[in-house]
Amino acid sequence: MRAGELIEAFWRTANARDWDGFGRLLHDEVIYEVPQTRERLRGRANYVEFNQTYPGNWTATVTELFDQGAKGMSVVDFRVDDAAETGISLFEMRDGLIARITDWWPTPYDPPQRKTDKIERY
Template sequence: MESTEVVRRYWSSVWSRDWHAVGQTLAEDVEVFWPVTREIIRGRDNMVAVNSEQPNGWSIDVLSIHDAGDVVVSEVQVPQEDVGIFRVVSFWTVADDVITSGREYWTMYGGEEGRDWRRKYATVGDPPS
């Protein structure tokens, strides 16, 4: 199976809350790092638990998935009721049809103001679809 398909299956399984299927996309000793919070999630069971115990009211929109040679890069949007919209850029390593490691950058969409000095160079808005 292509590495991009493994990542698609992962996101699809998370979205459908099929925790058994999520586990099947992850290596037993998977390690995922979240640099923004400096959290490291080690092991399939912990990664499934992090996803399954997230309070409900969220969905997942896969924006893009790209094969980047040794890694697969995905960008997803995660709207969550009463919280806002998260954007997640993930770098996944896939081997033997499972995700073996990842680095995920979770951020609140529009959650920070641009710097004052850049205002003369940039506008605030959403990119065209």
């Protein structure tokens, strides 16, 4: 599966809260990072939990998608409750699965309080 197909499935399953389907798209050793908040997660189960516990009623609508085979990027209109943000996600694939995700959020923010202890700060 090419990067673009995996990225489309990633956002579709996340919006549907299909956590089993979402998890099947991720490499066992997936790494997720947000450079501006210095958050990092390692491993499929931790990253799924991170998304399951994101507070508020949120959706992400893909507005742009770039596919370069083993790498890709999405730009999303991310809405949570009454707030809207633009998110830029860089994806790297390995063994046909998403192995690394780096999220960039143009608007500075502090990460929300979470109900998970899986987040590393670096």
